[in-house]
Amino acid sequence: MQRRISAKDVAELAGVSRAAVSRTFGQGQVSAKLRRRVLAASEELGYRPNVIARSLIGGKTDLIALVTAGHDSIHNTMLIERLIVEITHRGKRALVIPASSDASIDESILKAADYQVDAIVVVGGTVSPKVVDRLRRFGVPIFLYERYVADSGLECVTGNNLGGGRLAARYLVRCGHERIAYITKPLMTFSNKARRDGFLAGLRDGGQSIFAEANGAQGFNGGFRAAMELFSAKQLPDALFCFNDEMALGAIQAAAVMKLRVPDDVAIIGYDDIPMAAWPIFNLTTIHNAIDRPIEILMNRIAARGDGDKPQAEPHVIEPELVVRGTTL
Amino acid sequence: MQRRISAKDVAELAGVSRAAVSRTFGQGQVSAKLRRRVLAASEELGYRPNVIARSLIGGKTDLIALVTAGHDSIHNTMLIERLIVEITHRGKRALVIPASSDASIDESILKAADYQVDAIVVVGGTVSPKVVDRLRRFGVPIFLYERYVADSGLECVTGNNLGGGRLAARYLVRCGHERIAYITKPLMTFSNKARRDGFLAGLRDGGQSIFAEANGAQGFNGGFRAAMELFSAKQLPDALFCFNDEMALGAIQAAAVMKLRVPDDVAIIGYDDIPMAAWPIFNLTTIHNAIDRPIEILMNRIAARGDGDKPQAEPHVIEPELVVRGTTL
DNA sequence: CTGAAAGCGCTTACAG
DNA sequence: CTGAAAGCGCTTACAG
Numbered sequence: 001m002q003r004r005i006s007a008k009d010v011a012e013l014a015g016v017s018r019a020a021v022s023r024t025f026g027q028g029q030v031s032a033k034l035r036r037r038v039l040a041a042s043e044e045l046g047y048r049p050n051v052i053a054r055s056l057i058g059g060k061t062d063l064i065a066l067v068t069a070g071h072d073s074i075h076n077t078m079l080i081e082r083l084i085v086e087i088t089h090r091g092k093r094a095l096v097i098p099a100s101s102d103a104s105i106d107e108s109i110l111k112a113a114d115y116q117v118d119a120i121v122v123v124g125g126t127v128s129p130k131v132v133d134r135l136r137r138f139g140v141p142i143f144l145y146e147r148y149v150a151d152s153g154l155e156c157v158t159g160n161n162l163g164g165g166r167l168a169a170r171y172l173v174r175c176g177h178e179r180i181a182y183i184t185k186p187l188m189t190f191s192n193k194a195r196r197d198g199f200l201a202g203l204r205d206g207g208q209s210i211f212a213e214a215n216g217a218q219g220f221n222g223g224f225r226a227a228m229e230l231f232s233a234k235q236l237p238d239a240l241f242c243f244n245d246e247m248a249l250g251a252i253q254a255a256a257v258m259k260l261r262v263p264d265d266v267a268i269i270g271y272d273d274i275p276m277a278a279w280p281i282f283n284l285t286t287i288h289n290a291i292d293r294p295i296e297i298l299m300n301r302i303a304a305r306g307d308g309d310k311p312q313a314e315p316h317v318i319e320p321e322l323v324v325r326g327t328t329l
Numbered sequence: 330m331q332r333r334i335s336a337k338d339v340a341e342l343a344g345v346s347r348a349a350v351s352r353t354f355g356q357g358q359v360s361a362k363l364r365r366r367v368l369a370a371s372e373e374l375g376y377r378p379n380v381i382a383r384s385l386i387g388g389k390t391d392l393i394a395l396v397t398a399g400h401d402s403i404h405n406t407m408l409i410e411r412l413i414v415e416i417t418h419r420g421k422r423a424l425v426i427p428a429s430s431d432a433s434i435d436e437s438i439l440k441a442a443d444y445q446v447d448a449i450v451v452v453g454g455t456v457s458p459k460v461v462d463r464l465r466r467f468g469v470p471i472f473l474y475e476r477y478v479a480d481s482g483l484e485c486v487t488g489n490n491l492g493g494g495r496l497a498a499r500y501l502v503r504c505g506h507e508r509i510a511y512i513t514k515p516l517m518t519f520s521n522k523a524r525r526d527g528f529l530a531g532l533r534d535g536g537q538s539i540f541a542e543a544n545g546a547q548g549f550n551g552g553f554r555a556a557m558e559l560f561s562a563k564q565l566p567d568a569l570f571c572f573n574d575e576m577a578l579g580a581i582q583a584a585a586v587m588k589l590r591v592p593d594d595v596a597i598i599g600y601d602d603i604p605m606a607a608w609p610i611f612n613l614t615t616i617h618n619a620i621d622r623p624i625e626i627l628m629n630r631i632a633a634r635g636d637g638d639k640p641q642a643e644p645h646v647i648e649p650e651l652v653v654r655g656t657t658l
Numbered sequence: 659c660t661g662a663a664a665g666c667g668c669t670t671a672c673a674g
Numbered sequence: 675c676t677g678a679a680a681g682c683g684c685t686t687a688c689a690g
Contacts, residue, residue: 004467006683017661022685031659046463051443052381052390053683056666061381063424081406085427093444094425095392096413114380115422134375138333220608253610279549281582281610335667346677351669360675382667385682 005047014041025049055116064302065112066096069105069125070189072218073244075272079291080123086295092118099125106131113140119302121145127154141305143298147190148315155301156315157294161194164287164320168269169202171322172239175329177267181212181237183226183247192243195271199241211237216247223250231258238266245270245277245286252282252327268327283326294318334376343370354378384445393631394441395425398434398454401547402573404601408620409452415624428454435460442469448631450474456483470634472627476519477644485644486627490523493616493649497570497598498531500651504658506568506596510541512555512580514572521572524600528570540566545576552579560587567595574599574606574615581611581656597656612655623647
């Protein structure tokens, strides 16, 4: 485990100054002849500039931190994967730091800052004002993805969950359902609350109120159990809106177990539009929660902020779309 | 965007030397009194050591690079997510660099090395000898996950795909099937080849040979189409082994479309044991491809290599297990 | 265009 | 125990 090749080694072999090496790989002007000699020496030694050392000067590491909370749903996992790919495509590196609780989000952000990242993206979580303030002083932009906190000074990119919930409710009302239920997850997270609020508002628009509500754990099994509970009541719902697609798939399963026909006996509608929703065996009607568009906005804003742009106070809101498939009339 | 707080600022405020600050946050000895003053000043200024600068001295960045090829399957995505979580739990940071082609794996590894990462894990891909050689000279350990290349000098952690394929074949033979087919993906990747080879060997063990083989694209749709092709032939297979679970789920779908009963008309067996395989609606018999155990081994070996341990030439092989569910007799 | 020098933020022998 | 100094690998004004 010898010492790595440094610019000094290259300079010596090429018979030039370390500055010449630096300029060859960086910004400055070098004559073609010098450049050739430096390149040849570098090739021979297998030299590559130490970007970590370089960042000490320029202040830029090309590192983007992804602080992720709620690694729970399929949609979230895909989202993070896409984020990583996009960050890489744009010539940056993704430093991924999963966090569990809200306290650990703060801690993760601080850790990211220790690495002098150029920007921090928090997926599905919030940051304490104290940490926000500190990072602002350091000039590290923080972005909230799939969450919006007014007046936080943070730039936010989020789907319109309120609108999505409303979309679902209105559609079910329009289809003529009259006993419409919601399947929620235990935690009233930002998105859960917004979808539910929008859903209730949508029912109100149609002159209805919520028929029933069941609380399930996260995921397929949670949706299954919650639906089983609703399907075991004296009066059954005739339509179900589920917090997300996975739970909706569990609800479809529950309907099968209870010999209920979907959508004739009970309509089911999910949220996110994960790939499985389109599988013919499920063919789930759902609210499409875009991934590509918000990520593109996010990436552009990260670049802009890097160029000194001010944070945009208004959130970047992406509108969801209803995708009608086979689980509704 | 002012300059960040440095040890110098803290030293001045506390009225001590920069060395004292350094020692307070690092290794050296400091008196309780000095430490207290340094800590107080740090708190006041919001100082945190710049780990990037620190790494320039110690040579350790606590960065682990994850170079991922084949971001395609659900199993792979989950695997990478788990790897990131485990790396973080062990106090390291995950630098995730997705690569598409094999050439880009080399390039990604070099980029990772530019960041002076402590170790590189390549998931589902190989490295050219040239790059291996260069990294060895730098003393950066490279690990191959889900792949084994003999005499590469790389430490490998992989499931026994050959054994897994064999397991599947033997089980189907034991169940009395006589027209056993394989659904493969277009690329003869390392794992695809090994599973197929093992499968053929297992059939041979039972005195049979492969009845048919179909080539589908990756994923659910690929499995669906490949199965449709087999189910449209004059003579139908009575059992299907699929490269992975997603393709197997597609095959189940195809059976439903063709009004074939599973497992009575056709048995289906997958590979990986993704969460969806256990969903009652699928209830897929499959070969369990462990995640936790190999990751644990990998993490331990990364730590050991960091402490100067030599690479282990023999691969760390994890044995798969047959999980019998409802899609086989 | 080129090189010597200063400096990014840190740590670690070296004296005291 | 503590501080002044050298150095990690790089870049960037500053002279020439």
